[in-house]
Every structure is written in C-alpha cells, then in structure tokens.
Amino acid sequence: MISNLNLETQGQPEAAPASAPLSKPSTKNSLAPAPFPKVALIIERHGRKPARLVPILQEVQEEYRYLPPDILSYVARSLNIAPARVFGVATFYAHFAIKPKGKHLVRLCDGTACHVKDSVPILDAIRFRLGVTEAQPTTRDLLFTVETVACLGACGLAPVLVVDDQVYGAMTPEKALAVLESVREQERKEPSP
Amino acid sequence: MNPLTRQDLANFAAQPTPDPTEWIRVQLDTGGIAAGAETVYVALEQALAEQHRGCELLRTGSVGYSFADPVVEVQAAGMPRVHYGALTPELAPTLLSEHFGAHRLLDDHVIASRRRGLVLDATVTHVLVGDTGAADGNKSEFLQFSFREELKRRGLADRVQVVRALDLGIYDEGAVVQLLPSAVTYTNVLAHDIARIVTESIDGGRVIDDLLWKMPDKQVRIVLRHCGEVDPDSLEDYLGRAQGYQALAKALFTLTPEQVIAEMKVSALRGRGGAGFPTWMKWQLTRAQPSAQHYVICNGDEGDPGAFMDRSVLESDPHTVLEGMMIAAFAMGASMGYFYIRAEYPKAVERIQRALDQARERGLLGRNILGSGFDFDAKIRLGAGAFVCGEETALIASIEGRRGSPSPRPPYPSVRGLWGMPTAINNVETLAIVPAILLRGGAWYASHGTETSRGTKVFAVTGKVRNAQLVEVPMGTTLREIVFDVCGGVLDGKEIKAVQTGGPSGGVIPTPLLHTPVSYETLQQLGSIMGSGGMLVMDQSDSMVDVAKFYLRFCVDESCGKCAPCRIGGYQLQQVLDRISRGRGAPGDLALIHRICHAMQKASLCGLGQTAPNPVLSTLRYFGEEYQAFIEGGPSYARKMSRVASVATTAAKPPADAGSATRSPIPVKEVSP
Numbered sequence: 001m002i003s004n005l006n007l008e009t010q011g012q013p014e015a016a017p018a019s020a021p022l023s024k025p026s027t028k029n030s031l032a033p034a035p036f037p038k039v040a041l042i043i044e045r046h047g048r049k050p051a052r053l054v055p056i057l058q059e060v061q062e063e064y065r066y067l068p069p070d071i072l073s074y075v076a077r078s079l080n081i082a083p084a085r086v087f088g089v090a091t092f093y094a095h096f097a098i099k100p101k102g103k104h105l106v107r108l109c110d111g112t113a114c115h116v117k118d119s120v121p122i123l124d125a126i127r128f129r130l131g132v133t134e135a136q137p138t139t140r141d142l143l144f145t146v147e148t149v150a151c152l153g154a155c156g157l158a159p160v161l162v163v164d165d166q167v168y169g170a171m172t173p174e175k176a177l178a179v180l181e182s183v184r185e186q187e188r189k190e191p192s193p
Numbered sequence: 194m195n196p197l198t199r200q201d202l203a204n205f206a207a208q209p210t211p212d213p214t215e216w217i218r219v220q221l222d223t224g225g226i227a228a229g230a231e232t233v234y235v236a237l238e239q240a241l242a243e244q245h246r247g248c249e250l251l252r253t254g255s256v257g258y259s260f261a262d263p264v265v266e267v268q269a270a271g272m273p274r275v276h277y278g279a280l281t282p283e284l285a286p287t288l289l290s291e292h293f294g295a296h297r298l299l300d301d302h303v304i305a306s307r308r309r310g311l312v313l314d315a316t317v318t319h320v321l322v323g324d325t326g327a328a329d330g331n332k333s334e335f336l337q338f339s340f341r342e343e344l345k346r347r348g349l350a351d352r353v354q355v356v357r358a359l360d361l362g363i364y365d366e367g368a369v370v371q372l373l374p375s376a377v378t379y380t381n382v383l384a385h386d387i388a389r390i391v392t393e394s395i396d397g398g399r400v401i402d403d404l405l406w407k408m409p410d411k412q413v414r415i416v417l418r419h420c421g422e423v424d425p426d427s428l429e430d431y432l433g434r435a436q437g438y439q440a441l442a443k444a445l446f447t448l449t450p451e452q453v454i455a456e457m458k459v460s461a462l463r464g465r466g467g468a469g470f471p472t473w474m475k476w477q478l479t480r481a482q483p484s485a486q487h488y489v490i491c492n493g494d495e496g497d498p499g500a501f502m503d504r505s506v507l508e509s510d511p512h513t514v515l516e517g518m519m520i521a522a523f524a525m526g527a528s529m530g531y532f533y534i535r536a537e538y539p540k541a542v543e544r545i546q547r548a549l550d551q552a553r554e555r556g557l558l559g560r561n562i563l564g565s566g567f568d569f570d571a572k573i574r575l576g577a578g579a580f581v582c583g584e585e586t587a588l589i590a591s592i593e594g595r596r597g598s599p600s601p602r603p604p605y606p607s608v609r610g611l612w613g614m615p616t617a618i619n620n621v622e623t624l625a626i627v628p629a630i631l632l633r634g635g636a637w638y639a640s641h642g643t644e645t646s647r648g649t650k651v652f653a654v655t656g657k658v659r660n661a662q663l664v665e666v667p668m669g670t671t672l673r674e675i676v677f678d679v680c681g682g683v684l685d686g687k688e689i690k691a692v693q694t695g696g697p698s699g700g701v702i703p704t705p706l707l708h709t710p711v712s713y714e715t716l717q718q719l720g721s722i723m724g725s726g727g728m729l730v731m732d733q734s735d736s737m738v739d740v741a742k743f744y745l746r747f748c749v750d751e752s753c754g755k756c757a758p759c760r761i762g763g764y765q766l767q768q769v770l771d772r773i774s775r776g777r778g779a780p781g782d783l784a785l786i787h788r789i790c791h792a793m794q795k796a797s798l799c800g801l802g803q804t805a806p807n808p809v810l811s812t813l814r815y816f817g818e819e820y821q822a823f824i825e826g827g828p829s830y831a832r833k834m835s836r837v838a839s840v841a842t843t844a845a846k847p848p849a850d851a852g853s854a855t856r857s858p859i860p861v862k863e864v865s866p
Contacts, residue, residue: 053594054577058536085595092596092753094578095536111498112696112729113655115743150580150747152537153501154224155655156259156662165539167227 036074038063043078050079053089057096066097102138102145104183107162108176111151114159122159123148125173126180143187144180196556199563202432202442210433215248215293218266220421222255222508223540224501229281230263236282237265240289248293254509256421257663261304261359266421269293273319273374276304278359298356300337305361307410310375316352317395321371323358325380333357336368339384343391353395360660363406364681379404411679413641415649416502416625417665420509425544428551431512438512438557440628444520445565448631450480453524457627459635461647466492466583466620467695467724468800469646469713472627475617478607480525482615487527490611490618491518493534493541494588496580497696498747500727502651503621505663507534507541510625511548515571517624519562520631522569525617530571533588536578546573580697580751584799585610585618587753598755599799620725622651642668646712656693656729657684666711673707676730687732691815695724697744697751698804700811701737720811722804736834737816738823741809742770748805759802762793766809776831778824786813 042059046052056075061067067090076083090096108114108123126146130139138145154160157169161176168179219225219234237250248269258264261278268274269292277288279302291297298319305321320340324332340355361369366380370390377400379390386404393399414420424430431437444453457473464470479487491514495503507514518530534542549571552558560568574592581587582597585606591597592611610616626648630638639647646668652675655661659681666675672692676682683689691701694711700721702709709715713723731740749763766789772778790806797803813820823831 049594051592051594054591055575058575058577088596089594092579092598096577112693112727112743113499113661115498116656116729116731116735116740149537149578150496150751151498151500152223153495153504154227154259155499155501155653156224156262157227158655158661160227167223169227 036071039071039074040078043075048079050081050085053079053081053086054093057086057090061096065103066100069098100138100142102142103187104144104164105162106144106146106180107149107152108146109150109152109154109158109160109162110148111155111158113151113155117158119159119171122161122171122173122176126176129177129180143184194554197432197438197563199442199446199565202438202563205432206436206439209436210429212268212434213249214268214270215246216251216268217248218251218253218421220255220262220264220266221252222505223538224259224505225255225262225264226540228262230265232282233263233265233280233285236285237289240286243286244289244294246289246293248289252424252426253422254420254425255505255663257417257505257665258304258360258660259662260660264304264421267292269296271318272296273306273376275306275373277302278304297354300357301359303356303358305358305363305369305371305378306373306376307362307412308376309371309378309406309410311377311400311405311407313372313375313377313394313398313400315374316398317372317375318353319373320353320355320395321358321361321373322355323361323369324367325361325364325369326367332368336370336382336387339387340370340391343387344395347391347396349391349395360681362410364659364677366406369406378406380406411670411674412665413649413667414665415629415638415641416506416622416651417509417663418629419513420505420663423510423512425509425511426547428512428548428555428557435513436632438516440631441516441519441523441557442563443631444523445563445567450524450526453520453631454480456631456635457524460630460638461635462623462626462630462638463646463713464620465622465626465650465725467698467722469723472619472623475607475619476521476524478605479527479615479617482608484615486529486612486614487522487525488611488614488616489518489522489525489527489530490588490592490616491530491532491621491624492583492585492588492618493532493538493545493621494576494583495535495538495621495725496576496583496751497698497725497727499653499655499693499696499729500725501653502663502726504535504538504541505653506621506625506651507538508544511541511544512552513628514545514621514624515548515552517627518571518619519557519569520627521617521619521624523567525615527617528568528570530569531592531611532571532573533582533592534573534575536575542573542575549573579753580747581753581799581801584801587799588618589616596753598753599801601798622726643710643712645714650711650723650726652726652728654680654728654730657687657732657735658682658730659684668712669710671708671710672702672728675711675728676707680730683730683732687734690731690733690735691737693721693729693731693740693808694727695722695804695807696727697747698722698800698807699724699727700807701731701740701815702811703815706815720807720814722807737812737819738770738774741812742767742774744808745770745805748801752801752805756796756798756802758793758796759798759805762789762797763802763805765789766793766806770809773820773823774831776823776826776828778820780824782824783813783817783820 046056072086073083076086110119132146152160159171161168161171221230263280264278266276322336337355344350363369368382370379370382419435423435454473454476462472493503532545558570579597582591584599587597587599589611606616642648649665649667651665664679691703693701716723749767752759754760769782790810793806794803
C-alpha cells in the first residue's frame with residue numbers, strides 16, 4: 001500500500017543547492033483514501049523523507065495541538081519506518097505532546113534569570129488557581145495547559161510568562177493571575193474556535 | 194529581481210547608502226516586543242502622520258539595552274543622536290513634538306552615549322544629568338535644578354536644555370554629567386563644580402580635566418556591530434549601509450579556501466559555543482576529508498537558561514550570520530548549510546527565513562553565486578525542545594530525524610557528520626565574527642583579548658543585576674568590570690554573592706574571585722566554564738544549595754538517558770541534594786557527592802553529563818559551609834531557611850515593579866490569589 005511508495009529515502013542526504021526542486025511530486029496513491037488527509041498533505045510536502053520526521057511531527061502537532069497515537073502510526077506507515085522510531089522521537093523531544101493540550105498554552109519561564117527572580121511562586125499560584133499539577137498540566141475544560149520552559153531568552157524581563165504567543169514580562173503572581181483572568185474573560189465573551 | 198553581481202557589490206562598497214537625515218529606529222527583538230516595542234512603533238507611526246513629520250521610521254534589532262526595553266534610537270537635524278528607553282505608546286506624540294519640534298529631550302528616558310568624547314568639538318545643546326552614587330536619596334532632580342539656575346544666571350537657559358537621564362553608563366561615580374552632542378562626560382560632580390562646568394565648558398568650550406571621565410568604554414562591539422543599527426528584515430539595508438556580503442565577495446574573488454582558513458588561523462578565533470575549539474582547525478579538518486559533500490551547520494540551539502546572545506544576534510543581524518556561514522562553506526568546500534534554531538525563538542526563525550529568501554532571490558544563495566562558480570544553499574531546522582541537541586552529535590541526529598542522543602566521538606563530525614559526511618558545526622556568534630575578520634584582517638581581531646583567548650565575547654548578564662543586558666567585552670576583562678562597570682552592579686544596592694557562568698554546565702564564582710579575567714582557561718581553573726556566555730548575578734539572599742539543585746534538576750530533566758553515568762548519576766545526585774536541603778543529610782553525604790560527580794565527569798558520553806556536576810562541585814567548593822549548615826542544622830534549620838527565603842522574596846518585591854508594570858503589554862488588574 002502506501003508503504004511501498006517510497007523506499008529510496010531512508011537516510012539519504014538531501015540534494016545540495018536548493019535551486020534543484022526539493023522533491024518530485026510522488027505518485028498519488030489511488031487505492032485507499034488517506035485516513036488523515038491533512039497529515040497526508042504534510043507528509044507529502046516533506047517528500048516522504050524519514051529525515052524530515054521532526055518537522056513533520058512539528059507540523060502535525062500544530063494542526064492537532066498534540067500527537068494522537070493513531071496519527072503516529074499512520075506517519076510511521078507513510079514514511080515506511082518502524083512505529084517505535086516515531087514514538088521514540090515523539091517522546092524524546094519536550095515539544096511533542098502525546099496527550100491533548102489545552103486551548104491556551106501557558107508557559108512560565110523557569111530559566112535561571114527567572115528562577116532567581118522568583119518564578120516558582122508564580123508557577124505555584126497559577127497551578128493552584130487553575131487546579132493543575134506538574135503531572136496533570138491541563139485543565140479539565142481543556143482551556144489551559146500549564147508548562148514550564150527552560151529559557152525564552154527574554155531574561156531582561158524576568159520573570160517571563162508566555163500565553164500562546166504573547167510574552168508578558170516582569171511578572172508577579174498577582175499579575176500572572178490577572179493575565180489568565182483576561183484570557184478567560186476573552187473566552188467567555190467570544191470563544192475563539 | 195536581478196541576481197547580484199560582483200560589480201553590484203563593488204558599487205555598494207564604493208558608495209554606501211547614506212543615512213536619511215531624520216530617522217527613528219525602533220528596536221524590535223523578542224525582548225523589546227515583549228516590553229511593548231510593537232505598540233510603541235504603531236504609536237510613533239500614527240503620531241508621525243498626525244504631526245506631518247517627514248522622518249523615517251525604521252525597524253532594527255536590539256542594541257542590547259535589555260533593561261530599558263522598549264528602546265528607540267532617534268536622529269533629528271540639529272540634535273544629538275540618542276537612545277530613548279522605557280518608552281510607552283502614550284509618550285510617542287510628546288517624543289516627536291519635543292524632539293523634532295522643540296529640539297528638547299525627554300526627562301528620564303535618555304540613555305547616555307557610550308561613545309564618550311574627550312574634547313568639546315561642538316556647542317553644547319543638551320546636558321544629561323544623573324545621580325549614580327550611593328542609595329541615600331537620588332540627587333538627580335537637585336542637580337537638574339542647580340544646572341538650570343546656573344544657566345539662567347548666565348543667560349544660557351534658552352540654548353541649553355538640562356535633562357535627567359535614564360541611564361548614564363557609569364555607576365557609583367556620584368553625580369554624572371554628559372554634555373551633548375560631543376558626549377564629554379564628567380563624574381563625581383559636586384555642587385560647586387556646576388558653576389565651573391557652565392562657565393568653562395558650556396559657555397567657554399573648554400574641557401575641565403579634573404572632572405573628565407577618560408576611561409574608554411569597556412565594551413568593544415564586533416559581534417554586535419550591526420545589532421540595533423541595521424534593519425534585520427532588509428537585505429538592501431545590509432548591503433548598502435553595513436558593507437554586507439563584502440567579506441563574502443572578498444573570499445570568493447580574491448582568496449583561496451586555504452587563505453581564508455589561514456586568515457582565521459591568524460585571528461585565533463575559538464568556537465564561541467562553549468568548548469573553545471579553534472575555528473580554523475575545525476574548518477581545516479573538515480576540508481581535509483575527501484568527500485563529495487561537506488556540510489556546515491549553524492548551531493543556534495541556545496538551550497542554556499539565562500543565555501540570549503544567539504537569539505539576539507539572529508534576530509538583529511541575520512544576514513551577517515548567513516554571510517559567515519557562506520564563508521565557512523567556501524573555506525570547507527561545503528555546498529549545503531543548516532541553521533539549527535530553537536523553536537522557542539520564533540522571531541529568530543522568522544528573520545533567518547526571510548534572510549534566506551532574500552538572499553536566494555538576489556542570487557546570493559543557489560548556483561554560481563555572484564558569478565564565482567560557488568554553489569551554496571541553506572535551510573532551517575527547528576529544535577524541538579531538547580537541551581542535549583546543542584551537543585554536536587545529538588544535533589546531527591536531530592537533523593537526521595532521529596532522537597537527539599549523542600554518539601561517542603571519535604569519529605568527530607568533521608570526519609563523519611551529517612549523513613555520514615564531513616560536517617563543521619559553528620556557533621551563531623562564531624559565524625557572526627567571520628565576516629569582520631575577513632574584512633579587517635585576522636591580526637586586527639587577534640589584537641583584542643588575551644594570549645590564549647583572542648577577540649571579544651558576548652555575555653548575557655542577568656539575574657540580580659541592575660542593568661540586565663547584552664555585553665560584548667574583550668577577553669580578559671574581569672568579571673567585576675562586567676558586572677559593576679558595565680552593568681551597574683547588583684540590583685537594589687545589595688551585596689553581591691557570586692556570579693554563575695556557563696549555565697547548567699558551568700559553576701559559580703564567588704565574590705573574592707571576581708577580579709578573574711574572563712578567558713576559557715581561567716574560568717575552567719575556577720571550576721566553571723565560559724559556556725555560551727550566560728552570566729547570572731546572585732546576591733546574598735540567594736541560596737547556593739538551591740542554585741545547585743536548580744541546575745542539576747535541569748540536567749537530569751534534559752539527560753537523554755543513553756549512558757548510565759549521566760542518567761543514574763544525575764538522579765542519585767539529585768536525591769542526595771534533596772535530602773540535604775530538607776535537613777536530612779548524613780555526614781558522609783558530601784563525600785558521596787564528590788564520588789558521584791567524579792564518576793559522571795569521567796564516564797559520561799557527552800558534554801551534558803560530563804559538565805552536569807559543575808554547578809554542584811563549584812558551589813560545594815566555594816560555599817561548602819552552606820551545605821554543612823544544612824547537614825548539621827537538621828530539618829528545623831531547613832524549614833527556617835525556606836521561611837527566610839520566602840520572606841526575603843516577598844520583602845524584595847521592589848518598587849521598581851511599579852515602573853515595569855506601566856510597561857506591561859496589558860493593563861494589569863488586581864486579582865487576589
């Protein structure tokens with residue numbers, strides 16, 4: 001089936017200058033419709049190269065907000081590599097989530113600069129308010145996931161809180177909770193999709 | 194657009210694009226944007242339209258003044274060129290009408306020039322004043338008042354404006370005065386000096402020698418030479434104003450690869466990623482490998498918490514890094530390059546991607562670059578949140594789409610790297626230096642720094658420091674100079690306890706050793722490392738046991754688990770530290786720590802495990818009594834310490850917060866927890 005399509009790619013170096021086209025459009029599999037058309041498209045775009053596994057998973061996660069097991073297996077089949085390898089990569093890197101994440105990703109920087117400027121009380125306050133823990137970082141309503149991140153490189157503004165892509169500097173527990181409150185308020189008024 | 198030719202570049206070199214006469218540069222890097230620089234930009238844009246001013250609004254990266262974000266630089270006709278910091282969108286209309294209309298500077302927002310003058314070569318128009326002295330009340334307002342009165346008395350009040358500065362760049366030197374536009378700077382100014390300054394200098398145009406600050410600035414900007422100066426999103430700006438790609442043209446048309454490597458050898462540049470391996474040797478080894486394909490990788494996986502110099506360079510000056518990579522590729526015979534950048538740095542990724550697109554469009558990437566016959570292209574790969582991927586072999590594994598586990602070396606990547614081909618991996622900072630070396634010569638570069646560590650190094654100074662910022666100093670500058678002279682010392686006038694360098698792989702350096710000149714060797718002797726350049730300042734309230742625990746937890750979390758010394762050793766070490774910090778330590782625990790650390794250093798596969806014990810060992814070496822106190826004091830002592838820590842942190846909530854609150858990107862509501 002799908003797996004037979006692309007055998008030449010394993011571990012093959014990529015062509016040198018990019019003036020050459022990245023990948024030839026591979027032959028369409030006309031037999032079975034792909035169970036995950038979006039994923040199929042992503043994989044296609046990366047030329048079905050196992051070497052592109054990390055970027056493929058990054059894009060899949062962007063689409064689904066996490067990596068569902070079925071999709072990991074599907075990626076493995078499509079790339080013609082062992083599912084164990086895909087799972088291995090997916091569990092190795094901190095960015096990949098095997099469990100569903102909340103709609104809003106709350107990341108508190110716990111880099112050194114933020115740590116000595118008291119990021120831990122902020123983290124405690126956020127977790128307490130949202131009722132989440134390190135082991136169970138997502139709220140039950142799937143609205144928030146709370147994570148720590150090693151360093152965001154905005155140490156001049158320590159301690160730093162990032163909600164989705166918005167960066168908030170010079171945080172205190174009170175200010176951080178106010179930020180979350182404003183996100184929730186926004187959700188109540190006009191829920192984003 | 195037409196591909197660039199050699200002739201085009203020669204034209205740019207002969208005729209650099211002139212600066213517009215009036216401009217505002219808004220520094221839009223991640224730090225600035227987080228502090229609200231985008232909203233300031235929009236507000237300035239609106240105000241410019243409303244006030245019908247013809248000044249150009251430009252976007253740049255960061256000059257490094259992280260403490261004052263958002264920062265803009267302003268040039269107006271008949272005005273000194275100044276940086277404004279701590280701006281808010283509300284200030285935009287005032288800034289324009291004052292600066293461009295009334296030719297007046299804004300109080301409490303001007304950052305004094307670091308290019309201090311020694312002669313008064315122009316009529317003084319503005320006087321910056323500020324109190325940099327002890328904490329017993331700030332005398333800036335008094336100074337400003339006295340100057341104004343004196344100027345009125347002499348009838349100069351209309352010609353000269355007295356401005357309170359946000360930052361004067363000189364610290365603990367009493368009242369400091371800077372005369373603009375010549376930037377002659379006087380320090381330790383006393384009340385009776387004011388009349389002298391007004392008569393002699395402002396009116397008479399003579400420099401007062403006994404007040405003059407003659408010390409040249411400690412910073413030498415080589416890596417950061419274009420940061421905050423060029424538009425990171427514009428190839429034209431880089432080509433026209435920053436001599437962009439001139440070094441590449443020089444390499445392609447006038448030098449052989451061997452000569453490029455020879456020049457690098459003269460410069461004695463060592464890798465800025467941390468290990469300090471000579472760059473020319475890395476290139477030489479890679480070049481010497483017979484292979485159809487060579488690769489060059491730019492390591493932008495800046496995972497050390499507390500380090501942000503790579504991010505800043507990638508965001509502020511992406512084309513320089515690309516140019517450095519292309520020169521490296523030319524020297525090694527590589528035709529393909531990768532930027533491996535952390536996904537936590539979306540802005541850096543975006544700007545490098547744009548730089549690559551622009552370069553490709555103008556034929557600076559692709560086949561037959563500039564008509565020289567040299568082929569090269571580059572791509573970006575995003576890190577996925579694994580610190581260990583900063584290690585060369587792990588980074589390669591990650592690009593190849595595998596788990597980022599390191600493999601034993603040799604073979605080194607320069608022999609067997611990416612896809613089994615010879616590969617050179619260079620840090621962002623290293624590559625940013627390369628064009629400067631080719632343009633100005635290896636000998637010029639080697640004239641900075643110390644015997645074994647040549648050149649300059651960028652440090653990200655953070656933590657309990659007054660002015661957290663990026664600093665570029667020649668190697669051999671002492672830690673004390675960096676922390677106190679450049680960054681203004683400890684926050685809130687507290688006592689310094691130690692400086693941590695090298696992040697999770699480094700160690701702490703206690704106060705008595707702050708006179709140590711910074712170089713690869715000296716830091717290593719002290720049990721720390723240069724690392725990528727993070728520098729964390731800690732005051733007396735910071736517990737060293739807590740710091741050691743923090744870094745160790747980081748390393749344990751980030752250990753890939755492949756080799757036992759790192760995986761098991763780290764975990765066991767953490768258990769022992771945890772026990773000690775809860776007051777349950779045993780007398781033999783310190784010896785046990787040493788044994789575990791030794792095993793990890795000797796037997797770990799890669800740098801992560803080998804250096805993970807450094808924070809523990811160095812705190813133990815210099816602050817052993819803190820560990821001892823926990824062991825002897827038992828649980829009651831541990832509880833007391835954690836109480837002290839929490840009291841210290843609540844008490845230490847500085848009123849400075851109020852200032853930063855006004856700059857926070859959203860209106861902050863009071864919410865009870």
